[in-house]
Amino acid sequence: MARKTHRSPEEAKKTILDAAESILVDVGPAGLRLSAVAKKAKMAHPNIIHHFGSREGLLQALSNRIGERATLRTTNAIDQALKAPPQERVAAVIKVLETPYQGDEGRAAVWLHLSGAKSAIRSNMEHIVALSHQFRQSFDPTASKDNTNRLVLLITLALVGEVISGDEIKEALGFGDSDESRAHFKQWLAEILLTLNDNQLKTSLSINKSSKTTTPTSSIPQES
Numbered sequence: 649m650a651r652k653t654h655r656s657p658e659e660a661k662k663t664i665l666d667a668a669e670s671i672l673v674d675v676g677p678a679g680l681r682l683s684a685v686a687k688k689a690k691m692a693h694p695n696i697i698h699h700f701g702s703r704e705g706l707l708q709a710l711s712n713r714i715g716e717r718a719t720l721r722t723t724n725a726i727d728q729a730l731k732a733p734p735q736e737r738v739a740a741v742i743k744v745l746e747t748p749y750q751g752d753e754g755r756a757a758v759w760l761h762l763s764g765a766k767s768a769i770r771s772n773m774e775h776i777v778a779l780s781h782q783f784r785q786s787f788d789p790t791a792s793k794d795n796t797n798r799l800v801l802l803i804t805l806a807l808v809g810e811v812i813s814g815d816e817i818k819e820a821l822g823f824g825d826s827d828e829s830r831a832h833f834k835q836w837l838a839e840i841l842l843t844l845n846d847n848q849l850k851t852s853l854s855i856n857k858s859s860k861t862t863t864p865t866s867s868i869p870q871e872s
Contacts, residue, residue, distance in 0.1 A: 661699050663689045668710050673752040677763040707765040714757050715767030718748040726779040730786060741838035754811035776800060788845040795849050
């Protein structure tokens with residue numbers, strides 16, 4: 649029987665979320681039952697309903713918490729990169745690449761997303777893009793916001809892909825899954841990101857500023 653304790657609403661929510669996150673990491677979203685969360689949190693099942701409304705509400709709150717933690721760490725790392733002298737920029741960018749998820753948080757975030765929970769991803773990404781653009785402009789004054797968006801998208805997809813099946817993909821491509829191999833890849837990516845400027849990122853899909861349409865460089869054969 650759950651032991652009654654006197655907690656503030658904030659303390660109770662934190663206890664519940666801590667318990668839910670621990671279970672999620674151990675057994676995945678399918679095993680995240682309210683009864684199991686209540687048992688681990690040492691409180692009555694109705695308390696969880698009171699604070700989160702339903703299992704879906706709990707998953708949503710958990711997704712928000714993990715997303716906010718990742719965003720805070722990432723924006724702090726980018727802010728430090730903005731302050732880094734040129735000779736320390738590679739290390740600073742590596743820190744940005746390593747910092748979003750700690751431990752099993754990345755796996756938990758992916759599981760929550762696949763379960764239908766949505767974090768405040770738009771506002772989180774807008775904040776990350778804004779700081780990333782400041783950082784790019786610190787060494788490339790011509791950097792465009794569109795290209796910053798694309799680079800953040802590319803990096804985010806790479807980090808999510810690493811969480812999902814990074815080790816298997818690296819093995820298939822002939823790379824090891826050791827800490828040294830992971831560090832080597834992140835340094836390689838960091839150096840590339842610091843080398844790229846907007847002129848190098850031009851493609852056949854670059855938008856003509858005088859037109860609202862995209863102009864391809866190749867022509868389409870016409871029927872005779």
